[in-house]
Amino acid sequence: xxxIDPYVTIAEPxxxxxxxxxxxxxxxESVANVDAxxxxxxxxxxxxxxxxxxxxxxxxxxxxxxxxxxxxSYFWAIDQLIVPxxxxxAMTTAIRELVRSGEIASVGVRYEDPD
Numbered sequence: 001x002x003x004i005d006p007y008v009t010i011a012e013p014x015x016x017x018x019x020x021x022x023x024x025x026x027x028x029e030s031v032a033n034v035d036a037x038x039x040x041x042x043x044x045x046x047x048x049x050x051x052x053x054x055x056x057x058x059x060x061x062x063x064x065x066x067x068x069x070x071x072x073s074y075f076w077a078i079d080q081l082i083v084p085x086x087x088x089x090a091m092t093t094a095i096r097e098l099v100r101s102g103e104i105a106s107v108g109v110r111y112e113d114p115d
Contacts (some may be wrong), residue, residue, distance in 0.1 A: 007037075010092050015040055015099045019088055028088040033059075037111070038095055038104060046108030050081045050091050079109040 007018040008028055016039045021031055032055040038046045051059075056075050063072035083094050098104040 008088055010088065012092075012096065015095065015104075017092060017095050019091065030086050031088060031091075032086040034091070036091065036095065038099070038108060040099065040104070044105075045111050046104050047111050048079050048081050048095070048108045049077050050083060050094070051077075052083055052086050054086075056082060079107070081107055 006020055006023065008021055010017045010019070018037045018039075019028075019031065020035045020037075021028070026034065032052040034050050036048045036050055038048065040046070060069075060072040060075055063069045065072075069075070081091075081094060081098075083090050095104070098107055
């Protein structure tokens, strides 16, 4: 029995992005909180956590109720990227611009690809 690839992969001439969707809850069109790994032609690899604005609101509201993160008084992540709408296409658009502008190195966290 073969292994199922947990990633949705988008390959473009300037990068390859792999989105680690939760197969039980996420679809390519609706994902709002996802880890992504971006490989560039220079063999560098960058990790990002991508959230939608609404997902950040949802998390803050939940934390306010549960008391986590100082009752939802802040939100942060080292490698965070916030996009206006859900879905792999919107997230890919943001990654495309980060790669084009060179800002991927400022936003993402460099990592060694185990492959």
